[in-house]
Amino acid sequence: MDFSLTDEHRMVQEMVRDYAQREIAPIIKEYDRKQEMAPEILPRMAELGLLGICLPLRYGGQGMDYIALGLVCEELEAVDSSMRVVMSVHVGLNCLGLFQWADEEQKEAFLIPQARGEKIACFGLSEPGAGSDVAAIQSTARRDKGNYVINGEKMWISLASKAHHVMWVARTNPDAPDPHDGLSAFLVELDRPGITRGDIHGKLGVRAGSTGWISFQDVRVPEKNRIGKEGEGFKIAMSALDNGRYTVAAGATGLIRACLDESVQYANQRQAFGRQIGKIQLIQAKIAHMVQSYDAARLLYLHAGWLKNLGKRNTRQTSLAKWFATDASFEAASQAIQIHGAYGYSDEYNVERYLRNARGAIIYEGTSEIHQLIQAGYALGLRGDAPLRKELPAYDRDKWQENCSE
Amino acid sequence: MNIVVCIKQTPDSAAKVVAENGQVSWGDSPLVMNPWDEYAVEAALTMQEEQGGDVTVISIGEEGVKDALKTGLAMGCSNAFLISDPAMQNADSQAVARVLAAAIQKIENVDIAFFGRQAIDGDMGVTAAQTARVLGWPILSLASSVGAVNGSIRVERNVEEGRQVVEGKLPVAVSVVKDIGDPRYPSFMGIRKANRATIPVWTLADLGIEAPDTNVRWPEIMNPPEHEITNEIVSGDSPDEIATILADKILSEKVL
Ligand SMILES: Cc1cc2nc3c(=O)[nH]c(=O)nc-3n(C[C@H](O)[C@H](O)[C@H](O)COP(=O)(O)OP(=O)(O)OC[C@H]3O[C@@H](n4cnc5c(N)ncnc54)[C@H](O)[C@@H]3O)c2cc1C
Numbered sequence: 001m002d003f004s005l006t007d008e009h010r011m012v013q014e015m016v017r018d019y020a021q022r023e024i025a026p027i028i029k030e031y032d033r034k035q036e037m038a039p040e041i042l043p044r045m046a047e048l049g050l051l052g053i054c055l056p057l058r059y060g061g062q063g064m065d066y067i068a069l070g071l072v073c074e075e076l077e078a079v080d081s082s083m084r085v086v087m088s089v090h091v092g093l094n095c096l097g098l099f100q101w102a103d104e105e106q107k108e109a110f111l112i113p114q115a116r117g118e119k120i121a122c123f124g125l126s127e128p129g130a131g132s133d134v135a136a137i138q139s140t141a142r143r144d145k146g147n148y149v150i151n152g153e154k155m156w157i158s159l160a161s162k163a164h165h166v167m168w169v170a171r172t173n174p175d176a177p178d179p180h181d182g183l184s185a186f187l188v189e190l191d192r193p194g195i196t197r198g199d200i201h202g203k204l205g206v207r208a209g210s211t212g213w214i215s216f217q218d219v220r221v222p223e224k225n226r227i228g229k230e231g232e233g234f235k236i237a238m239s240a241l242d243n244g245r246y247t248v249a250a251g252a253t254g255l256i257r258a259c260l261d262e263s264v265q266y267a268n269q270r271q272a273f274g275r276q277i278g279k280i281q282l283i284q285a286k287i288a289h290m291v292q293s294y295d296a297a298r299l300l301y302l303h304a305g306w307l308k309n310l311g312k313r314n315t316r317q318t319s320l321a322k323w324f325a326t327d328a329s330f331e332a333a334s335q336a337i338q339i340h341g342a343y344g345y346s347d348e349y350n351v352e353r354y355l356r357n358a359r360g361a362i363i364y365e366g367t368s369e370i371h372q373l374i375q376a377g378y379a380l381g382l383r384g385d386a387p388l389r390k391e392l393p394a395y396d397r398d399k400w401q402e403n404c405s406e
Numbered sequence: 407m408n409i410v411v412c413i414k415q416t417p418d419s420a421a422k423v424v425a426e427n428g429q430v431s432w433g434d435s436p437l438v439m440n441p442w443d444e445y446a447v448e449a450a451l452t453m454q455e456e457q458g459g460d461v462t463v464i465s466i467g468e469e470g471v472k473d474a475l476k477t478g479l480a481m482g483c484s485n486a487f488l489i490s491d492p493a494m495q496n497a498d499s500q501a502v503a504r505v506l507a508a509a510i511q512k513i514e515n516v517d518i519a520f521f522g523r524q525a526i527d528g529d530m531g532v533t534a535a536q537t538a539r540v541l542g543w544p545i546l547s548l549a550s551s552v553g554a555v556n557g558s559i560r561v562e563r564n565v566e567e568g569r570q571v572v573e574g575k576l577p578v579a580v581s582v583v584k585d586i587g588d589p590r591y592p593s594f595m596g597i598r599k600a601n602r603a604t605i606p607v608w609t610l611a612d613l614g615i616e617a618p619d620t621n622v623r624w625p626e627i628m629n630p631p632e633h634e635i636t637n638e639i640v641s642g643d644s645p646d647e648i649a650t651i652l653a654d655k656i657l658s659e660k661v662l
Binding site for chain 2: 008015269401
């Protein structure tokens with residue numbers, strides 16, 4: 001068993017750490033207060049190649065592996081969750097969904113510009129009336145002369161107002177005996193007629209990110225925009241979530257690290273009762289728990305990433321990593337505030353933002369309750385992984401980096 | 407333009423460096439490209455973008471120093487060479503300069519050799535000048551910007567009294583400071599290239615030189631004396647009142 005990162009991993013990690021610390025850390029509080037996404041973020045992430053990091057060069061990506069994707073998410077969320085959310089929806093949910101399920105023509109048309117960062121992509125599954133219960137989706141897509149006509153509303157969609165493309169899940173067969181089998185996935189360009197969208201304000205966290213709604217009214221979409229077969233929408237969405245959840249797990253790990261680092265720094269400096277508070281055992285216990293959470297969360301996500309590299313199914317491991325890391329990151333942020341005392345309760349320090357940001361990840365990409373159901377389901381033999389018609393390709397460094405005129 | 411950048415591998419600037427039994431120790435913190443040298447790489451790559459040509463990054467040290475050279479490749483340098491020889495174990499800056507000069511000569515037709523202003527470990531800041539001396543080249547030190555004008559090079563230097571513009575004929579050695587501009591991040595293309603590259607290793611024999619003498623030793627290394635630090639937060643009803651209390655305290659502590 002080899003736990004070491006490659007030189008490539010370390011270089012990617014350092015590059016992204018530098019980027020996030022140098023360019024994002026100094027401005028993030030301002031944008032968090034304004035409840036806006038800093039306008040330079042998406043173009044800069046595109047320019048750096050982050051938006052296609054783990055896709056082959058021939059699809060406009062950078063040819064790194066799934067571990068590198070996780071490391072990038074960890075580094076980004078150590079500064080702000082809104083940065084990692086971009087990786088989750090654009091790369092994890094959308095690009096990797098296309099990579100797994102789209103045909104070659106669709107990869108040419110949609111994946112390449114997305115991986116290059118020329119087109120920003122989001123993921124539209126949740127609706128005002130359907131979140132955890134995906135089978136309750138109301139949006140419909142009906143066939144009409146070689147096209148589909150899509151109606152419905154998506155809610156809580158990250159990057160709703162910024163994206164050019166959405167992966168949209170709609171019902172194509174209202175009569176399917178199992179409603180899961182009545183869903184289909186579409187890659188829709190958001191400049192089509194009949195589309196309106198906007199941001200939601202007043203969120204508890206990820207305020208420097210965009211979360212919004214998208215409404216489709218008789219939106220005509222050619223058949224070639226349907227990803228996979230009719231009726232495969234649920235499977236495609238769940239595959240996408242296997243990758244989205246991985247990025248959330250890795251990101252939450254970074255959030256724990258940020259809580260730990262700032263707590264250590266503060267505990268070494270703040271004095272109470274004539275000594276540094278870091279010398280007080282009750283404070284030490286909090287720090288020790290953060291260390292424990294960080295190491296465990298990191299092992300869990302890296303293990304999931306390793307399975308992805310091998311092309312092995314990782315639904316259970318990814319769900320576990322996501323559930324553990326997000327719950328632990330909220331606890332770490334809460335304890336980090338406690339260590340900072342009143343100062344932690346104000347936005348002079350970062351830890352209050354960490355707490356607000358950590359909260360969302362316990363809800364999106366499967367609530368903690370849903371992940372408990374998943375874990376119990378596997379353990380009790382109530383659930384298994386049926387093979388998919390298309391699996392996420394295993395990482396192959398030579399193939400992914402070939403065709404570089406470098 | 408044929409450009410060489412001479413870099414050193416040092417402990418990370420965040421490392422806690424302490425003296426233990428007369429030896430310097432930085433615990434298990436990572437070794438990186440000397441942060442000042444990143445500015446030299448940036449200057450070299452900017453020059454190459456304007457003038458064309460190659461940027462070769464070189465360093466002296468053991469196998470592990472290839473990591474720092476790879477960072478140079480990942481940032482966009484075209485080639486890298488490592489000079490490694492057991493005879494260089496405790497080399498002083500003069501010996502290093504002789505070896506760097508020999509390597510620069512082996513690369514041939516070099517127009518500019520870039521250096522960082524100093525290495526954050528030894529903090530001597532003399533390698534650039536000494537290497538220039540061995541090569542018999544002019545040295546333009548502590549440059550804050552660099553430009554080429556047909557056959558010569560023009561640099562700006564920030565000095566306490568103002569700014570100087572200095573021109574020198576090629577070939578030339580240049581040491582740079584921070585004002586040159588933030589070093590670029592490695593690119594993914596660079597990272598892929600760096601990890602596929604095999605970095606050739608030269609011994610002193612390959613450079614055609616004998617082990618140079620080392621005349622400077624570091625017989626004793628000590629930690630700085632410990633300072634007693636206490637914190638006090640000054641509070642008051644108005645900024646004026648706080649400022650007055652603070653000023654009084656500063657005066658009574660004889661800080662000013
Ligand atoms: C910041 C943010 C960004 C988001 N981004 C996206 C996005 O980009 N794309 C997208 O499609 N969605 C996105 N979402 C939506 C998110 O995925 C949903 O909010 C989530 O799936 C939960 O659905 P819900 O909010 O409708 O809650 P509900 O499903 O209504 O759940 C309410 C409560 O009931 C519990 N519950 C529900 N069913 C069960 C059950 N069977 N057993 C036990 N407990 C249960 C839940 O755990 C929860 O506590 C985002 C949400 C947030 C907050």
